Amino acid sequence: MDREANLPLPSVPPPKNLVRPVTNAADTTSSSSSFSSSSSPPDFLRHVQAAFKRHRPLGIMQTNNSIKPRRTLIPQREASRTVASNVDPNTGTKKSQDVVPLSKDSILQTKNPVAATRETHEDASPFPGTITKTFDESFNPLDGQREQPESVIATKEDNQVHLACVESQLVDGKRKVQFLTVNKATSQEMEWDVSNQVEVSNVINDEMKQQNFQNMESDVTSRSDGAVTSLAKRAMVVQDQLHQLRNFLNQPATQSSVGPSCATTTSVHSTSAPMLNSTTYCSRLHTESGSQAAVEPLRDSNANSLHATPRNLEQLSHPLLKDTSAMLIDMRATATQPSTSAIHSQFKELNLPKEQKGSMPEAHDIANNPSLVHKPAKERGPADDGTDVQSQRPMSRNPSSNVKLEPSKPENKEKVASSKGTSIPRKRSYDPDLFFKVNGKLYQRLGKIGSGGSSEVHKVISSDCTIYALKKIKLKGRDYGTAYGFCQEILYLNKLKGKNNIIQLIDYEVTDKALLHEVMSSSISNKDGRVKDDGCIYMVLEYGEIDLAHMLAQKWKEMDSSNQTINENWLRFYWQVLGLHLALHHSCSLIYINTL
Numbered sequence: 001m002d003r004e005a006n007l008p009l010p011s012v013p014p015p016k017n018l019v020r021p022v023t024n025a026a027d028t029t030s031s032s033s034s035f036s037s038s039s040s041p042p043d044f045l046r047h048v049q050a051a052f053k054r055h056r057p058l059g060i061m062q063t064n065n066s067i068k069p070r071r072t073l074i075p076q077r078e079a080s081r082t083v084a085s086n087v088d089p090n091t092g093t094k095k096s097q098d099v100v101p102l103s104k105d106s107i108l109q110t111k112n113p114v115a116a117t118r119e120t121h122e123d124a125s126p127f128p129g130t131i132t133k134t135f136d137e138s139f140n141p142l143d144g145q146r147e148q149p150e151s152v153i154a155t156k157e158d159n160q161v162h163l164a165c166v167e168s169q170l171v172d173g174k175r176k177v178q179f180l181t182v183n184k185a186t187s188q189e190m191e192w193d194v195s196n197q198v199e200v201s202n203v204i205n206d207e208m209k210q211q212n213f214q215n216m217e218s219d220v221t222s223r224s225d226g227a228v229t230s231l232a233k234r235a236m237v238v239q240d241q242l243h244q245l246r247n248f249l250n251q252p253a254t255q256s257s258v259g260p261s262c263a264t265t266t267s268v269h270s271t272s273a274p275m276l277n278s279t280t281y282c283s284r285l286h287t288e289s290g291s292q293a294a295v296e297p298l299r300d301s302n303a304n305s306l307h308a309t310p311r312n313l314e315q316l317s318h319p320l321l322k323d324t325s326a327m328l329i330d331m332r333a334t335a336t337q338p339s340t341s342a343i344h345s346q347f348k349e350l351n352l353p354k355e356q357k358g359s360m361p362e363a364h365d366i367a368n369n370p371s372l373v374h375k376p377a378k379e380r381g382p383a384d385d386g387t388d389v390q391s392q393r394p395m396s397r398n399p400s401s402n403v404k405l406e407p408s409k410p411e412n413k414e415k416v417a418s419s420k421g422t423s424i425p426r427k428r429s430y431d432p433d434l435f436f437k438v439n440g441k442l443y444q445r446l447g448k449i450g451s452g453g454s455s456e457v458h459k460v461i462s463s464d465c466t467i468y469a470l471k472k473i474k475l476k477g478r479d480y481g482t483a484y485g486f487c488q489e490i491l492y493l494n495k496l497k498g499k500n501n502i503i504q505l506i507d508y509e510v511t512d513k514a515l516l517h518e519v520m521s522s523s524i525s526n527k528d529g530r531v532k533d534d535g536c537i538y539m540v541l542e543y544g545e546i547d548l549a550h551m552l553a554q555k556w557k558e559m560d561s562s563n564q565t566i567n568e569n570w571l572r573f574y575w576q577v578l579g580l581h582l583a584l585h586h587s588c589s590l591i592y593i594n595t596l
């Protein structure tokens with residue numbers, strides 16, 4: 001044992017360039033341990049241990065190695081590999097086996113390779129002072145200590161002390177790394193609280209780089225030590241959190257609304273949702289405009305309000321109001337039509353002074369000359385006259401609303417044409433398939449009642465919601481003599497005006513004014529003349545539910561189905577009526593020649 005203990009150190013000492021002060025110190029200690037191992041009394045071992053403690057290379061290692069986390073962590077993989085590669089040729093075992101030497105030789109041989117590998121690793125490492133080779137593997141210097149011989153223990157303690165120092169420093173290094181990680185994360189949060197997104201992003205990017213670097217280190221370390229694995233996990237967690245934070249900060253505000261925070265979503269929607277704001281704005285404007293639309297029709301009795309309304313709409317210059325304005329115009333056009341008819345009805349109800357009444361048309365004047373009614377409409381101007389056919393059609397189906405609006409334009413043209421004495425063809429502003437126009441009044445068609453030899457009779461409704469029978473006699477291509485005969489019916493009905501049980505003539509119009517003039521003068525100057533192509537006779541008559549011919553036909557059918565005879569009282573009644581009518585005609589110097 002003494003020989004073995006006094007054996008010189010390996011013939012091949014480690015290269016000088018591999019010797020470090022720490023190693024020298026260790027070697028000194030080991031040499032002293034080897035020297036003292038010759039006696040190997042227990043007390044001596046304790047002294048040696050005390051000496052080890054006194055000469056604990058912590059200070060040396062701290063001063064010489066000043067371990068820093070980055071330096072201690074990164075080269076570990078290479079260190080471990082280097083150790084494995086360097087140790088294997090000499091010891092045939094890995095470094096973890098260094099703590100289980102079986103002899104002093106092996107201890108010495110093991111110790112030297114440890115130092116050698118330390119130095120080799122140190123040289124191989126790009127970071128000087130790296131001594132983390134013992135940090136690799138799950139090395140526990142206390143393993144097998146109790147069962148080993150004291151000499152071995154003493155020798156092992158040499159390594160153990162050294163390794164413990166390394167481990168402690170490495171642990172310190174890890175702690176530093178861990179502390180730095182935590183601190184960086186904390187400081188990162190603090191900076192994020194007080195800085196804007198760009199600064200935070202930069203900070204986070206830098207921190208992420210450092211974190212990635214440290215994570216790389218931690219990753220390398222985690223492969224060699226289980227304790228470092230937890231550090232790597234923490235770093236990964238921090239990295240994930242930072243990654244999420246950076247994604248959160250890099251996202252636009254609108255995208256951040258997708259986040260799980262209900263408060264964020266609400267705030268973003270309340271401030272930056274253009275659709276929501278525009279909808280709200282539109283709804284607000286609709287409300288305002290709706291109030292206007294609700295108020296304006298009430299003012300429509302005053303024609304001036306019709307001018308004020310478009311001005312109000314023009315003041316609404318916001319683009320979002322275009323559609324709203326269009327809607328309001330349509331609504332106003334709709335509201336104008338009944339309001340205009342209200343003007344007609346209000347002529348009768350107005351209790352105006354005579355001076356004003358003199359300028360206002362009387363009710364009967366309006367009935368005789370409807371153009372008087374539309375005079376204010378002309379004064380309104382074209383803007384208010386903009387009730388096109390599309391807007392009129394649906395309203396025209398309501399006969400009580402819009403019938404009197406339409407004559408304004410054609411009437412103006414007619415007056416202009418008559419004033420100039422020219423024969424400009426009439427341009428109808430109404431649909432002739434839907435309306436008849438008699439003396440400027442429109443009558444909406446309700447259906448065809450019947451037809452005669454030269455005429456057709458339609459059921460119509462006037463602007464005052466009265467049902468009439470409108471008889472239209474076409475004079476196209478007829479001579480004035482024949483046309484004069486058709487016109488005499490007008491004269492006869494005028495004679496029977498106001499008589500009971502006689503269909504009353506409400507209004508009439510002969511489009512050929514020359515023919516009408518001859519009829520009214522009861523003289524035909526030009527019998528060979530021809531009526532103009534568009535010459536017609538319009539007669540507005542009271543509407544009869546049924547005529548005598550249809551009534552008799554219906555009664556005849558009932559008698560055939562029931563095999564009954566006609567009621568004699570019924571016959572007496574109608575014969576009496578016919579006699580009265582004949583007497584009436586005769587009283588008017590009229591001879592009724594049309595037979596039943």
Ligand SMILES: Nc1ncnc2c1ncn2[C@@H]1O[C@H](COP(=O)(O)OP(=O)(O)OP(=O)(O)O)[C@@H](O)[C@H]1O
Nearest residue numbers: 449450451452453454455457469541542543544547
């Ligand atoms: N005021 C009226 N109310 C209801 N229906 C009417 C009215 N006037 C005419 N009619 C109906 O119209 C049809 C045609 O009337 P019209 O006066 O043209 O017939 P007509 O006198 O037989 O023909 P014509 O006058 O050409 O000889 C009649 O059969 C009648 O039923």
